[in-house]
Amino acid sequence: MRYHPLTSDDRALMLSRIGVTSVDDLFVDVPAEHRLDGLLPLPKGASEMGVERTLAAMAAQNRAAGEGPFFVGAGAYRHHIPASVDHLIQRSEFLTSYTPYQAEISQGTLQVLFEFQTQVARLTGMEVANASMYDGSTGAAEAVMMAARITRRKKVLLAGGLHPQYRDVIDTIATGLEVEALPTDPTGTEDLRSAITDDLACIVIQTPSFYGHLIDLKPIAEAAHAAGVLVVSVFTEAVALGAIEPPGALGADIVVGEGQSIGNALNFGGPYVGLFAAKKAHVRQMPGRLAGETVDADGRRGFALTLSTREQHIRRDKATSNICTNSGLCALAFTIHMSLLGEAGLQKLAHLNHAMAVQTADALAAVPGVSVLNDTFFNEFTIRVPGNAAAIIEKLAREGVLGGVPASRLDPAAPDDLIIVAATEMTSEADIARYAAILGDVL
Amino acid sequence: MRYHPLTSDDRALMLSRIGVTSVDDLFVDVPAEHRLDGLLPLPKGASEMGVERTLAAMAAQNRAAGEGPFFVGAGAYRHHIPASVDHLIQRSEFLTSYTPYQAEISQGTLQVLFEFQTQVARLTGMEVANASMYDGSTGAAEAVMMAARITRRKKVLLAGGLHPQYRDVIDTIATGLEVEALPTDPTGTEDLRSAITDDLACIVIQTPSFYGHLIDLKPIAEAAHAAGVLVVSVFTEAVALGAIEPPGALGADIVVGEGQSIGNALNFGGPYVGLFAAKKAHVRQMPGRLAGETVDADGRRGFALTLSTREQHIRRDKATSNICTNSGLCALAFTIHMSLLGEAGLQKLAHLNHAMAVQTADALAAVPGVSVLNDTFFNEFTIRVPGNAAAIIEKLAREGVLGGVPASRLDPAAPDDLIIVAATEMTSEADIARYAAILGDVL
C-alpha cells in the first residue's frame, strides 16, 4: 500500500523485538468471537489513478456552479477565491499540523489565529473574537447558550428573519433552553421591539435576513438592553459587512456569522467557518479556542492558546462548550483572503456584489408576474413568482439556470411562491439577462 | 495593481529621496523621440477573476486528453502523475527559487539535482548525468556537438528511426557539423552497422525508435567503437527503460532522452526535461549544469554546482554549450515521481504500459485492412491503414478518438498511410475497444 512505509521484512523484525510471532498476538484483548477473520466485504485497495477516475466520474454528475448562470445563496455564496489563498492553505506546515498546543513550534498557526481574531473583531465591530466555530449555524447555537450563561436566563427568542436551518440547529442544540421562534418573516416587517420581554436571555436577529432584508439593530438593541436582554446578531454573508454598518456599532452583544464567503469554496455545504465575536467583558463565557499575545522566555513576542480553562480539555463537564476540533484551515483561508482584500478591497467587493444584486433584482422585477419583496437588501433578495417556486426552480435548472432557493425548501411554514435570489461579483450581466429571459419563458 | 506593493505615497517619498520629481526623470537616457507617451495599444489590466475566465474559455476550446480515448505519443506520453508530485513542485521554496548559485541557501535544489543525476545515470546505465537539458530534442543536438568535440570529427550519422523533429533540431543546431540522415525507417530494419565509417563523430540511434521498434545497440556499438565512432542513444519514452535493457549496458557513449513521461504533464509540448548521461571520462565535455557532493566549512556534507568552467557564465565563447536556464522544476518533478516509483514501481509501470500497448496492437491488427508493422515495441507501434493516415486521424477525432500521429505529419518523406499509436497505463480496455470499433467504421 503506497501510504504504508513498513515492508514485510520490517514487520518481521519489529514483531521479534516486541517478542510476538504475529500481529494478531497484539489483538488478544479483542474478544475472540468478535475478531474478524477475513477481510471486510468491501473492495480491495485501488491505485491513485483508479480512485481519481472513480471520484471524477461522481463529480462529473454534479452541475458545478461555474457551468452557467448561478443565483443560489441563502447561507452560502459563490465568490471568487484568489489562487494564492488555496495555494497557501495547502502549505504542508499549515495543512498537516495539529491544533497549536505546542506553541514554540506552532507560531505560524497561532499568529494566523491572532490575525483572524482581530480581523473578525474589526469586521463585526466587536472587541474580541474566537479562533472559529464549525460554521455559522452551530456558532449561533453556541451564542444562545453563552447568552443564557451570562444572563442566567433560559428563554430565547428567534426573529422571523433567521435562516430556518439556523433556527432548527439552535432548537436542537440549545437543549436546556426554551427557544421560541417568531413566524417566518419574508417581508422584513416584523416588530421585534415589542416582542422583547425581560425574561429573555437573548434575541437572535439575522441581518441581512434570510430573505435579504437589512434590519436596523439599533432600536431593538436599545429595547433589549433596557430589559437586560442580550442581542445576538447573525449574518450568513460576511461580505455584506463591507457595505453595511457592523452589528457591533448598532449594539449587538454577540455577533456570529458564516465566514465561508471569504476564502472558502461552496463545498456543498462544508467545511465552512463560524465567526464568533463578543464583548471583552464576556470573554470568559465564550466557547472555542482563543489565541493570545504573550512573550517567550527570551522576551520575544509570541502567541499561545489562552483562557483554556473555558474549554473541554481542561474543564471537562464544566466547559463553556464541547467543541474541540474547529475550522482552523478555513479560518486561515478567511484570514489570507481578508489580508488580500484589505479595507479597500472588501468595500469594493461588497459594493460590486450589491450592484450585481440590484441589477438582478431590477431585471427580475421586470419579468411579468414577478415581484421583488425587498425594500433593502445587500446581495440577496426574495422574489414572489406566480406558481410553485420549487417547480419553477427545477424548470430553470433544466434550462441551465440555477435561479435561487425556494424558501419553502428550508421552511415548511414559508409561502411556496418565494425564491431567494443571490448575486455576487461572479454574476455577469449576461447571466442576469439569461435568467430573466428563461424565467419569463418558464412561467 | 494587485502585484505592485508601492503606493502613490511610497512613490512620492522614493522620488524625493532620489532627488527627482517624476519617474520619467529616470528614463532620460531613452532617446526622447522613442519614449512612449501614452499607453501601449493593448487592453488595460484585468481582475484575477476576469483573467481566469478568459483563459478558461480558451482552454475549454481544446480537447483534453482525459476527455476520451487517447493514443497519441510520438515523443510525448500521457501518464498518470501522482498528486503529491504536483503538490511538491509548487512548494514556494522550489518553485520560486533561482539557479542554486548560493549553495548555502539552496541545498534543497542542489540535493534534488544530485538525486536526479543519480537516477538518470542509473536508469540509462551510464556513469554520470547532468542536471537537465531543455528537452530530449535539444539534448540530442548537444550530444552530437559533444561527440564532435570528443572525437574532433565533423560528420554525424542519424539513424532512420530517429524522431523526425529531433533530426530537424540536430540539423538546425549542430551548425558546424556535417549531418547525414538515413532514410526514414518505418519497419525498423535498416542496417546501421554497415553505414558506419571511420570519419564519423557519432551515430545517433533512437530506441524504441520513432516507429516503436526496439533496436539492439550492442552490435552497432561494437562496430562503431571499432571505428572510433561514438554511439549516441536517444529515447523519447523514459518509462521504456523500466522494461528494456538500458543503452549504457549495450555500449552507448552518450544517452539522451526526453524525461517528460516521468512526472510531467503533456503541456502541448513543453516545458519538458532533457535527460543527458555519459561516461565519466567525457564529463568535462558535457553541456549543462552539474551538482556535486562536497563538504561545508564545518565538514558537513553538502552539494554545490561544480565543473562550471565548462559553462557559458564562466567560459563564455569557449563554453561547451550556451545553455543557462534549464529544466530545473521539471527535473524535480521527474525526481519526485521516480522516487515514488522506485525500481519496483517503475518496472510494474513499464510492464503495464507494454501490456496495454500489446492489447491495443492486437485489437487494431484485427481491424480489416489494418496491419501492425512492428515485431518488437514497448508502448508504441506503427500501423498501416488503407488510406490517408492524416484524414483517418481527423475522422477518428471527430468521433472522439485521438488515434495517434500520422508519420507524415512530422516527416514528409514518410509514407502517408502510417499511424504511430501509443498506449500507456492510462489506456483502458474500453478505450481500446472503442478505438478498434471506430477505426473499423471510418475506414
Add this chain to the structure above:
Amino acid sequence: MTFTGNEGLNIAEPLIFETGRTDVTGVDLPDVPAVQSRLGKLARTTPVDLPGLTEPETMRHYVRLSRQNYAIDLGIYPLGSCTMKHNPRLNEKAARMPGFADIHPLQPLSTVPGALALMAELSRWLTTMTGMAAVALSPKAGAQGELAGMMAIRAAIKARGETRTTVLVPESAHGTNPATAAALGYKVTAIKAREDGTVSAEAVRAALSDDVAAIMLTNPNTCGLFEPEVAEIAAAIHEAGAYFYGDGANFNAIVGKTRPGDLGVDAMHINLHKTFSTPHGGGGPGSGPVVLSERLAPFAPVPFLRADGTLVERQDACGEGEVPFGRLTAFHGQMGMYVRALAYMLSHGSDGLREASEDAVLSANYIKASLADVMTVAFPDRPAMHEVLFDERFLKGTGVTTLDFAKAMIDEGFHPMTMYFPLVVPGAMLVEPTESESLASLDLFIAALRDLANAAREGDSARFTEAPRLAPRRRLDETRGARRPILTYETPEPFAEAAE
C-alpha cells in the same frame, strides 16, 4: 546577532496590522456598475480598519509564518489520541474537483446526483467497517458526533416514555465526553479504571441503575488499551436499559480487526480527520459522522439519506419510522471531508484498511518494546493498541518534568507526544506513531528518546528545563497570556509611540 534579527532562512514576520495599509489591496476587481443603492440607511459609515496586502506581500507573510510550524510533512507527529497520519495529496485534489468544491448545498438536488452518491458510498463504507445499521454524516467534528449520538440515545429513551439523567464516563475519557453529556443536561458519573488501565464490567455494573442513560466508553481507550470486557460491559448496559456510546477517536487501531457493532456499541462517532486522514489543518476542519445501531437509527438527525439514496432535509418531510431528533448544522455536513475520506477508503480498500490498523498497532508496540527499559510504561501488561502510554516515573528525582521532556524533543526535531492526558496516570505521555512511519523514522525517534531519557537520568537537566532552545520561540509565558489576555491587535496610540 544579526542586524535584522533574522537568522538565515528563519525570517521574522510582523503582524499584518503592522505592515498592511487600509488603502492597499491584493484583489483587483472590475469597476462597480452605477446602481441605485438598496442599502437604505444601513450603508456602512464607520471604517473597518482592515489592512490590505498586495499578493507578493501576502505570499511572503504566510509562507514565512508557515515555516514556524511543525507538520506531519516534516516529521513524526506522535500525538496520542490525535492520529496524525499521512494526508494523501490525491484526497486534496479530489476535494477540489469543481463537481465537489463548486456545488452549492441548496442547488436543486436533481443537479447533484454525484454528491448524493458519494455520501451514500461513504455511508456504506462506514457502516460496513463498524457493523452498524446506519450513519448520520452531518456532525461537524467528533465532539458534535458525540452530541448526535447522545441526542439519539436521549430521543430513544424518551420514545420509550422514560427519562434518565445519568451518564457513566470512565475517568480516562477525553474532555469532550463529559462536556457533551453535561451540555445535554446529564449528570456525569465517573467510572474508575482498574490497576491495569481498563474498565471492569463489575465497576460498570456497580454504577448502573435505571437512571443511567448511557455509558460513553472509548475503545481502544485513551491509555491505548483494548477494553477486554467490552462485550460484557455492553451486555450489562443493555440489560439496564441504557445505551453504549462508543467514542471512536481510536478507531484507527481496529479497522478490519473487529467491528464495534459486534461489540455492542449503539452509537459511535468517527473522526474522519483521524482514522480517515483528512488533514487537521492546524485545528480543523474535521468531520464526525456517527454510526448508529438498528435501535437508534430512526432518531438520526436531518439531513439523512434513505436507503434509496434520497436525502431528507426537513423533519416534516419524514416518513414512517423516521423520527429525527433535530438538525445539528445548516446544510449537509462536511462534504469536503467526505470526499477526502472516501478517497482514503477507496485507496486502501479492505486489505489496506486492515494493514493500516495492524501497522499502527505494530508500531506502537515496537516503540513500547524499544523504550520500556529507559522510560516507564504505564500499563505494561497488555499489548498496546495504536498508542502507548508512558508516565513520569522514569523522571523521578531528575528534576525533569513531563513538560520539560516534551520540550527537549522539540529541539531534537520532533513534535512531542500528548502530555498529561489521560488524567489517570501522573505526567502521562501518550505516543501514537500511526502507520505512516517507516522503520527508519521509528528507530530515529526511539534513539532520540533513549538518549533523552539517559540524559535526564544523568543529570543533564538544563537540556530539558531550558528547552526548547532551537525552535522559532522558547517557552511562552502562558500565565501572563491568561491573566491579561491580549486577543486582538490594538494599534499603538501615536503618542505612546512618540513617548518611547
Add this chain to the structure above:
Amino acid sequence: MTFTGNEGLNIAEPLIFETGRTDVTGVDLPDVPAVQSRLGKLARTTPVDLPGLTEPETMRHYVRLSRQNYAIDLGIYPLGSCTMKHNPRLNEKAARMPGFADIHPLQPLSTVPGALALMAELSRWLTTMTGMAAVALSPKAGAQGELAGMMAIRAAIKARGETRTTVLVPESAHGTNPATAAALGYKVTAIKAREDGTVSAEAVRAALSDDVAAIMLTNPNTCGLFEPEVAEIAAAIHEAGAYFYGDGANFNAIVGKTRPGDLGVDAMHINLHKTFSTPHGGGGPGSGPVVLSERLAPFAPVPFLRADGTLVERQDACGEGEVPFGRLTAFHGQMGMYVRALAYMLSHGSDGLREASEDAVLSANYIKASLADVMTVAFPDRPAMHEVLFDERFLKGTGVTTLDFAKAMIDEGFHPMTMYFPLVVPGAMLVEPTESESLASLDLFIAALRDLANAAREGDSARFTEAPRLAPRRRLDETRGARRPILTYETPEPFAEAAE
C-alpha cells in the same frame, strides 16, 4: 548539540539512496494483464537499482529539502539580471487547466484551437510591446532565443548571398552572448565600454566592417544603464549591412516606456521567466521567444503561426516568403510558460505593465540613492534602470571581499545580489529589486546593507569571512567539488562500511 543533529524545525535529510529501498513503491498500479511480450530479446535483465519511497516518506523528504532553499516567497531576491519578481499563483492555476496541461502537441490541430489562439494572443502582446513585426515563440529559454535570433540573422545574410564571420559583443555582456555567437561559428570581437559604463557609437563604428554580421547588445545593459546611443549604434550597424541583436533579459525596465523596435533592434529574445514572471523553479524551465523585425521575420524557425492563425510545422509546408532557418526544438515550445506569461500580461494590461517597469526602475534608484554614501556605485552619473551596480571599492582595506559581503547578507535573511558580474567592474554587486518589493521591504534591505557596510568599515570582518553561520550550510568547498567531482551517489561498499 542535539542527539539527532536536528535543530528544532531544521531537520537533516539524507539522500533517497540512503533511505529508499528498491522493493518499496509509492505508486500503486492495477495488475498487469497477461500478454505475449513484444520486447523480444531486449527485455531488461539488469536491475535499475532505483530506490523507492512510499508517499509519506516522499512528502517528508522533499518538504524537508525544500526548507533548505531561499525563495522569492521568503524575501527579496535581488539577483541582478535575473528579474526575480513575484510569481502570481493565478498563473500556476491557469497553466494546470486540463485544456492546456492535458493536451498533446501532436493531437490534430483541429482539436486545439484554444491553444493556437493563446499562442496568437501571446504573439500579439509580445510584438506590440516590442514594436516588432513577428515573433518566434519556440525557443526554450533566453539562450536558445539568442540562437534563434542569430540564426535568423545568419540566414538573412546568406539570403543576400553574403558571408560574414564576426559578431560584436560588449565586454559587459552575459556569457550566453559570446557562447551563442561562438556556437554558430562566429568570431567574437569585444567592444569596450566607456568610463560611464555605456557603449559609444564611436567604438561600434570603429569595430564595424563588412565582415560583421551583427552586434549583440543588451539594453538596458548589464550595468543597469540604458544605452544612450542605442539608436545611433543601430543606425551604424544597419549602415554596415549588419544586424542588431538585442538581448532582452533586461526588458523589465522599459516595457511601455520605449519599444526596442523603434530603437532599431532586429531581433531580441524575451525571457518570459524574467520580465513575465514565469517561475524560475530552481533553474528552469524558462521560455525565450524572439521577436523579429520585418527583415528577419521570413527566416523564423518552424513552428510558426501565420497571421491567419494557422500553425506551420514543417519547412516543406512553407509558402512564399516563408524561409525558416530550421527547427529549434521538437513540438511547439514552452506552452506551459506561454499560459503563465499571458496571464501575467492580461492581469497587468498596458497600464500595469508600464507601472511594473516604472516601479522596478524607481526601486533600483531608491536603493542606489539610499546606499550611495556607504557603498560605491559603479556608475553613479546616469540614472539606474531596473538594477543598480555597486563595486568593491567601499570594501577596500577592510579584508572583506564582495563574496564575503554577500555571504553575510545570507545570515541577515537576504539572498545576495548577483556577484562578480558584469565583468567590467571589480567585485561587482548587481542589485535588482524588481517592482515586487514594498517600501518596507526595501527599507529593511537598505538598513541591513548599511549596517553591514558600516560593520565592514569598522573592522568586524569575522562577520563576513565566517559567513554564513546561520544558513543550512556554511560555505561549501567548491574546489574539492571540482577536483574530484562526485556527481552521482555511489552505494558504499559493504566492506568499506565494516572497516570504519
